[in-house]
Amino acid sequence: MALSDDLLEQAYILANLDQRKPKQANLRRAISSAYYAIFHRLTTEGSQRMSPNRPRKLVPRVARAFSHSEMKQVCRGIYQANRSVVLESLHPQGFSPQIRLIAESFVELQEQRQLADYDLTNKFDRFQVIELLDSVRIAFETWQSIRLTDEANVFLAALLFGGRWSK
Amino acid sequence: MATMPVQFDEEALMLEIIRGLKLPEGVKFKDLLPDNDWSGDPCWRVYFTVEKQSDFSTSYIRRVSAVRHALHEAMRPYSLDKWAYVSFNEET
Numbered sequence: 441m442a443l444s445d446d447l448l449e450q451a452y453i454l455a456n457l458d459q460r461k462p463k464q465a466n467l468r469r470a471i472s473s474a475y476y477a478i479f480h481r482l483t484t485e486g487s488q489r490m491s492p493n494r495p496r497k498l499v500p501r502v503a504r505a506f507s508h509s510e511m512k513q514v515c516r517g518i519y520q521a522n523r524s525v526v527l528e529s530l531h532p533q534g535f536s537p538q539i540r541l542i543a544e545s546f547v548e549l550q551e552q553r554q555l556a557d558y559d560l561t562n563k564f565d566r567f568q569v570i571e572l573l574d575s576v577r578i579a580f581e582t583w584q585s586i587r588l589t590d591e592a593n594v595f596l597a598a599l600l601f602g603g604r605w606s607k
Numbered sequence: 608m609a610t611m612p613v614q615f616d617e618e619a620l621m622l623e624i625i626r627g628l629k630l631p632e633g634v635k636f637k638d639l640l641p642d643n644d645w646s647g648d649p650c651w652r653v654y655f656t657v658e659k660q661s662d663f664s665t666s667y668i669r670r671v672s673a674v675r676h677a678l679h680e681a682m683r684p685y686s687l688d689k690w691a692y693v694s695f696n697e698e699t
Contacts, residue, residue, distance in 0.1 A: 509646050512646065516690055519679065519683075520683060520686065520687075521683065521686075522686065541676065544675075544676065544679055547690060548675070548692060548693070550645075551644050551645060551650075551692050552692075554644075554645035555645075558645075565696055565697045566697070567657050567663060567668075567695060567696070567697045568694055568695055568696050568697070570663065570668060571668050571671055571672055571695050574665070574668050574669065574672060575672050575675075578669070578672070
């Protein structure tokens with residue numbers, strides 16, 4: 441099983457601990473794990489497609505080049521149809537509802553992960569967390585159905601290079 | 608593409624969009640707040656409450672999630688700069 445699947449499974453385990461009164465620590469870690477599940481799913485596939493697999497350390501090094509904030513901006517742009525000229529030229533027909541759904545999920549989870557990890561004034565409840573986890577599960581199912589398409593290649597490349605494509 | 612007046616009240620537009628959403632049973636709109644997200648980008652925070660239940664089915668959770676997607680889809684034609692982050696909290 442891939443790391444991203446394990447992280448999502450871990451998120452569900454954490455969210456379902458403490459049946460009566462869930463601990464904030466478990467709910468917060470569940471959100472964080474779910475965010476990293478979708479982050480690693482996209483960066484792992486992106487780096488594998490964007491880099492030769494030799495030497496062995498090259499792909500993981502390329503994976504480290506993905507930036508959280510740039511990925512968010514690219515996902516927002518794709519969702520809101522506010523795309524750079526380069527992206528427009530690479531995929532003029534616009535992104536499918538499937539890619540937009542994945543982009544939407546990524547933006548939401550990234551913000552919730554920041555709140556979960558750093559904002560101690562924010563209190564989470566189990567429904568809120570399970571709902572977020574399910575949105576990642578749906579994003580994974582959706583990704584599986586379109587991951588081998590041309591637009592998936594453009595999406596992954598944009599997540600890595602999108603910040604530079606707007607220049 | 609929807610036509611926007613030169614000056615418009617984005618909060619009023621957001622409330623109109625939210626009022627137009629079809630909410631599943633037990634889900635109520637609670638609040639709309641302007642804020643900045645973690646990276647400093649201006650955003651909206653949209654809060655809904657969900658009636659407390661002993662167990663939530665997967666299909667119910669998916670119907671609730673669809674509200675977030677419906678809100679974002681309804682915002683798209685207006686090309687608003689701000690993202691709307693949506694939370695569904697259990698009623699206390």
